[in-house]
Amino acid sequence: YTTLFRSQQQGxxxxxxxxxxxxxxxxxxxxxxxxxxxxxVLDNLGGVLLDQGKLEAxxxxxxxALAMREKLLGNRHPHxxxxxxxxxxxxxxxxxxxxxxLLLRQAVEIESLRASDDRPxxxxxxxxxxxxxxxxxxGRILLLQGKMxxxxxxxxxxxxxxxxxxxGGPPPQTPTxGRILLHLADTxxxxxxxxxxxxxxxxxxxxxxxx
Numbered sequence: 134y135t136t137l138f139r140s141q142q143q144g145x146x147x148x149x150x151x152x153x154x155x156x157x158x159x160x161x162x163x164x165x166x167x168x169x170x171x172x173x174v175l176d177n178l179g180g181v182l183l184d185q186g187k188l189e190a191x192x193x194x195x196x197x198a199l200a201m202r203e204k205l206l207g208n209r210h211p212h213x214x215x216x217x218x219x220x221x222x223x224x225x226x227x228x229x230x231x232x233x234x235l236l237l238r239q240a241v242e243i244e245s246l247r248a249s250d251d252r253p254x255x256x257x258x259x260x261x262x263x264x265x266x267x268x269x270x271x272g273r274i275l276l277l278q279g280k281m282x283x284x285x286x287x288x289x290x291x292x293x294x295x296x297x298x299x300x301g302g303p304p305p306q307t308p309t310x311g312r313i314l315l316h317l318a319d320t321x322x323x324x325x326x327x328x329x330x331x332x333x334x335x336x337x338x339x340x341x342x343x344x
Contacts, residue, residue: 150185153178169212172201176216183219188227195220214243218267221274230278237271265291269313272320281324288317311340 157174164171179194199216206213221236244264268291275284295310314337321330 147185149181150178153181167201167205169202169205172198172205172216173212175201176212176219179223180219183223183226186226188223192220192223192227195223209243209246211244211247214240215263217243218263218270221270225274225277230274234271234274234278237267237274241267241271265294265309265313268294269316272316276320281320284320285317285324288313288320292317308341311337314340 153174157171157178160168160171160174175194175198179191179198182188182191182194185191195216199213199220202210202213202216217236217240221233221240224230224233224236241264244267247264268287272284272287272291275281275287291313292310295307295313314333318330318334318337321327321333
């Protein structure tokens with residue numbers, strides 16, 4: 134069943150590539166080589182290739198999208214930050230962890246300007262900023278490099294964003310918060326802060342029971 138599932142997923146990814154390539158050709162014919170819509174399709178196609186494991190091709194397209202978005206939108210635009218984060222995923226899978234860390238830190242810095250006036254990104258709450266997922270990803274990159282104290286800081290920041298009250302109500306109790314808490318508990322265990330790790334893990338379990 135696992136082999137069949139993987140084959141099905143690979144098939145879906147292969148099917149997704151062709152329409153994106155067609156869209157890219159259409160956008161270039163319509164707008165030329167440099168346009169925000171061309172950059173968007175480059176970014177989407179790069180993401181598909183990343184999911185397929187075609188890292189060199191994904192890196193090339195995502196780098197083009199990043200450069201185009203910086204030129205057309207500026208290096209503080211949320212779409213530029215999204216390209217940074219996606220390229221960081223390529224660097225991580227290439228084993229270039231220091232590069233991935235730098236890209237994610239840039240993305241988090243840009244998104245933090247929006248997140249201060251917006252609720253954090255949670256898959257269950259569409260339309261919000263993505264800083265929580267990027268902080269979680271940054272935590273993983275830092276963990277892989279053995280930067281435990283910095284991992285803790287990134288995960289605490291992600292947790293704190295999720296604990297911000299929403300307009301007219303308390304912070305949302307979501308599975309995403311539960312996942313962040315579990316990652317934080319694991320990090321605290323590695324730092325030998327076992328008592329706090331246990332309390333954080335219990336909070337995470339309580340959240341999962343709600344869902």
